[in-house]
Amino acid sequence: xxxxxxxxxxxxxxxxxxxxxxxxxxxxxxxxxxxxxxxxxxxxxxxxxxxxxxxxxxxxxxxxxxxxxxxxxxxxxxxxx
Numbered sequence: 001x002x003x004x005x006x007x008x009x010x011x012x013x014x015x016x017x018x019x020x021x022x023x024x025x026x027x028x029x030x031x032x033x034x035x036x037x038x039x040x041x042x043x044x045x046x047x048x049x050x051x052x053x054x055x056x057x058x059x060x061x062x063x064x065x066x067x068x069x070x071x072x073x074x075x076x077x078x079x080x081x
Contacts, residue, residue, distance in 0.1 A: 013021070
């Protein structure tokens with residue numbers, strides 16, 4: 001416990017003010033915990049969206065390659081006739 005220098009005046013908080021401060025600190029602690037949980041959930045959701053995006057890009061590239069191959073075959077068939 002800190003010592004009080006001699007000659008210093010100490011002003012004690014009234015009990016109701018101390019209780020209000022304790023309640024506010026408890027609310028802030030709970031808010032911090034809630035925000036941490038939300039942050040973790042959002043980070044996980046972001047990772048899932050990034051993976052989904054990579055998957056969709058890969059599917060799109062595959063579809064594009066198939067369409068291009070089909071068009072090339074059609075051009076070849078047209079040129080042959």
